[in-house]
Amino acid sequence: MNAAAPHWDIFCTVVDNYGDIGVTWRLAKQLAGEYALPVNLWVDDLKSFGHILPSLDPEACSQQHQGVTILKWSTPLPVAYTPGAVLIEAFACELPDDVKAAVKDASVRPVWLNLEYLSAEDWVDGCHGLPSFQPGGINKYFYMPGFSAQSGGLICEKDLFARRDAWQASSENKLALFEKLGLKGIAASDKVITVFSYETEALGALCEYFEQQPNPVHLLIPKGRSFNSLLPRLPCPVSELRPGMRIDSGNLHIHVLPMTDQQGYDELLWSADFNIVRGEDSFLRAQWAAKPFIWHIYPQEDDYHLVKLEAFMRLYCDNLAPDLASCWQKLNLAFNQQLPQAVQQHWEALTEFDSALEAHAKQWPIDALKTADLATRLVQFVKKSLR
Numbered sequence: 001m002n003a004a005a006p007h008w009d010i011f012c013t014v015v016d017n018y019g020d021i022g023v024t025w026r027l028a029k030q031l032a033g034e035y036a037l038p039v040n041l042w043v044d045d046l047k048s049f050g051h052i053l054p055s056l057d058p059e060a061c062s063q064q065h066q067g068v069t070i071l072k073w074s075t076p077l078p079v080a081y082t083p084g085a086v087l088i089e090a091f092a093c094e095l096p097d098d099v100k101a102a103v104k105d106a107s108v109r110p111v112w113l114n115l116e117y118l119s120a121e122d123w124v125d126g127c128h129g130l131p132s133f134q135p136g137g138i139n140k141y142f143y144m145p146g147f148s149a150q151s152g153g154l155i156c157e158k159d160l161f162a163r164r165d166a167w168q169a170s171s172e173n174k175l176a177l178f179e180k181l182g183l184k185g186i187a188a189s190d191k192v193i194t195v196f197s198y199e200t201e202a203l204g205a206l207c208e209y210f211e212q213q214p215n216p217v218h219l220l221i222p223k224g225r226s227f228n229s230l231l232p233r234l235p236c237p238v239s240e241l242r243p244g245m246r247i248d249s250g251n252l253h254i255h256v257l258p259m260t261d262q263q264g265y266d267e268l269l270w271s272a273d274f275n276i277v278r279g280e281d282s283f284l285r286a287q288w289a290a291k292p293f294i295w296h297i298y299p300q301e302d303d304y305h306l307v308k309l310e311a312f313m314r315l316y317c318d319n320l321a322p323d324l325a326s327c328w329q330k331l332n333l334a335f336n337q338q339l340p341q342a343v344q345q346h347w348e349a350l351t352e353f354d355s356a357l358e359a360h361a362k363q364w365p366i367d368a369l370k371t372a373d374l375a376t377r378l379v380q381f382v383k384k385s386l387r
């Protein structure tokens with residue numbers, strides 16, 4: 001590796017949600033923690049970042065958290081960029097001109113990568129690792145996360161499954177977490193479902209279904225976009241909702257959650273019976289939680305997200321019994337297509353397969369990870385590129 005400047009730089013622009021910063025922050029932590037790499041994470045919106053890292057100072061130009069140097073990416077850069085061993089532009093963000101100039105002029109150039117969004121589509125394998133020739137005679141490589149052995153892999157910390165298993169071994173852990181989050185009235189045997197979704201009419205339909213169930217159902221919802229779809233059920237405008245509030249109707253109890261850091265969010269997913277997640281990072285963390293889930297995929301133009309959803313569902317259901325597979329897929333489609341009646345119908349139908357789906361959710365993380373996680377594959381990719 002580059003002996004003169006061994007550090008890695010990751011540049012991230014926050015688009016409109018938490019996914020871009022969520023993924024890069026996770027990767028940065030893992031590279032620093034497991035590979036002892038000096039990592040600089042450059043972020044253009046520290047205020048948004050602060051929602052998932054509450055100890056962050058949104059005004060500081062440079063600060064250290066969990067072994068990572070977090071730098072404010074403003075124009076011009078408040079701290080000069082020095083080329084290191086690796087330069088990652090996350091999700092095709094446009095690097096500042098002075099960074100590109102510094103790379104071009106460097107005596108030892110960094111390995112330059114564009115970290116792409118995760119997809120289960122087949123074409124990913126063919127594109128992963130391809131170079132794109134840049135002005136100044138340097139290659140930029142496409143790094144494609146994915147589910148196959150030929151792709152860039154999936155972000156997963158080495159000790160994650162052991163920590164999850166220890167957490168799930170005793171219901172004391174989830175009850176202590178609920179108490180810490182200010183949630184009241186949840187018994188160990190009650191059904192708990194977390195919801196971190198975009199707006200969808202499917203949510204209201206599920207609420208109608210849950211309130212008529214014979215046993216309590218608790219929906220744990222962090223303050224955010226999901227509540228926009230539950231307006232008729234709220235006692236106040238969304239802006240006035242406060243963490244700890246509880247909205248009861250029949251056997252349904254909706255709890256308003258604070259947003260926590262990523263570790264806290266993992267623990268929440270581990271503590272639930274079912275998770276409704278979205279985007280990219282929470283989608284993956286729900287899989288690692290080893291619990292059944294619905295994926296509310298980030299909407300794209302011309303419904304392209306449904307192609308990505310189908311690709312993932314095909315993989316996830318590969319070795320599932322056909323009737324269970326069909327039911328779970330229909331539920332996910334109905335949720336994403338905002339079909340209220342279909343969501344209720346498929347949720348009800350899925351209850352018949354509860355234990356088989358749970359067993360699959362437990363096995364899936366082991367199968368999905370294959371030989372190596374994303375950080376491990378990335379470090380190997382960089383080593384090869386430097387040869």
Ligand SMILES: Cc1cn([C@H]2C[C@H](O)[C@@H](COP(=O)(O)OP(=O)(O)O[C@H]3O[C@@H](C)[C@H](O)[C@@H](O)[C@H]3O)O2)c(=O)[nH]c1=O
Nearest residue numbers: 015017018019022052259260261262265279280281282
């Ligand atoms: C609810 C919650 C989330 N989080 C974290 C988990 C994730 O890292 C992050 C949420 O990211 P995602 O699940 O990916 O969903 P998102 O909708 O916020 O982000 C999206 O942004 C778009 C621009 C991308 O194109 C999408 O693919 C997607 O990544 O927030 C917490 O740390 N604490 C919390 O309390």
